């Protein structure tokens with residue numbers, strides 16, 4: 001049996017909880033940072049040493065010069081974006097040489113998938129998911145349909161085979177979409193991938209052997225979850241979800257880590273709630289509170305630039321998230337965003353249309369449109385928490401808010417974020 005060398009960081013809500021910042025901090029004591037699922041739909045902003053970095057597909061561990069990074073099997077990779085993101089990091093002075101590896105079994109996202117992503121959204125009309133348009137759903141769909149292309153196939157020495165599979169995939173889509181795909185540039189995409197094949201080759205590893213070797217060498221592994229539980233394909237607000245396993249399960253299928261190697265499962269939870277894209281959000285505040293949270297929290301999508309919808313913390317949802325992901329502790333982020341508020345609310349139950357009160361998160365997403373959140377109101381602290389460096393320095397009202405959440409969820413809040421930079425975090 002392997003020793004406990006793996007820490008998993010997961011989003012507890014709808015994403016953008018601040019996972020990137022925590023991962024960056026935790027990589028100081030990690031040898032390896034590995035992404036297990038999702039693709040360049042994710043977007044984290046990390047502020048380190050006065051420089052702001054935007055990450056999408058690449059693991060956030062690249063900020064730490066000592067950390068080696070893996071894009072795992074469960075991730076879907078848009079190869080041109082991988083290189084443009086790397087180039088953007090290099091332009092900011094980061095050296096990534098020898099520190100990035102990609103699983104040979106990871107699936108490729110084609111421009112074609114992105115094209116189809118946009119067509120599918122148009123077809124859905126008002127019911128559209130509000131995807132990031134990065135081809136994530138179509139790529140996981142071709143993976144499940146067994147017609148997808150894997151990173152391992154993108155090799156100069158077996159180019160003929162890659163081209164054959166690629167053309168078959170395009171033909172399948174053309175059959176389905178007809179003239180809607182007329183403006184898709186098949187030859188252009190193939191040419192670009194042929195150029196990139198020799199560049200990706202040195203990064204490709206058999207990630208099963210690779211991760212097991214890291215464990216054998218007793219390396220500390222940090223798993224960087226992307227997206228979040230409420231966007232998970234199985235446990236999120238289906239169909240308003242992403243197409244991968246953003247839950248704890250995705251860490252295992254996406255990385256081949258041993259279940260016996262888990263030391264900690266850290267859930268990252270924002271002190272309020274945000275969502276980008278469509279789908280239900282019972283505690284959304286379409287009023288001055290929502291506007292305040294959006295602007296004070298700078299809630300703008302890192303990938304698409306869309307304004308994030310904002311509202312109060314939803315503890316019914318967070319409890320559901322906890323029951324699926326089994327967090328061993330929480331990182332509670334963006335507490336400082338609540339600093340100016342006179343009072344703060346959190347949903348503790350839902351009132352159903354028949355008047356019943358429920359603490360259970362419903363399976364049917366449409367039920368979320370008709371429930372009414374029941375709130376507990378907390379007094380605000382109206383003090384600046386960005387100056388706090390120790391837990392005891394936090395205002396008493398903030399500590400009461402935190403204590404209630406811990407008791408409601410039965411999970412300890414181990415760290416609290418009080419500002420965007422690395423320094424603005426309090427470990428208890």
Ligand SMILES: Nc1nc2c(ncn2[C@@H]2O[C@H](COP(=O)(O)OP(=O)(O)OP(=O)(O)O)[C@@H](O)[C@H]2O)c(=O)[nH]1
Pocket residue numbers: 011014015016017018019020021041042043044045046047225226227228297302333334335336337416417418419420421424
């Ligand atoms: N004010 C404040 N900002 C924070 C804190 N922690 C993180 N942030 C910022 O909040 C934002 C979090 O959003 P993202 O970077 O998209 O979060 P993420 O969870 O890494 O993103 P996804 O993988 O896309 O879900 C970033 O701009 C962070 O710099 C905090 O405690 N206070």
Ligand SMILES: O=P(O)(O)OC[C@H]1O[C@@H](n2cnc3c(O)ncnc32)[C@H](O)[C@@H]1O
Pocket residue numbers: 014015016041042043129130131132133134135136137226227231240241242243276277278
């Ligand atoms: O993953 P796709 O299919 O592009 O979008 C589905 C759904 O998920 C939301 N989403 C995806 N990635 C993120 C992320 O990193 N933070 C927040 N929300 C994300 C997207 O907005 C759609 O609602």
Ligand SMILES: N[C@@H](CC(=O)O)C(=O)O
Pocket residue numbers: 016041042043044132276300301302303304305306
């Ligand atoms: N991942 C993105 C999603 C988007 O940009 O729409 C974000 O940071 O919000």
Ligand SMILES: [Mg+2]
Pocket residue numbers: 015016017042043044045302
């Ligand atoms: Mg984000």
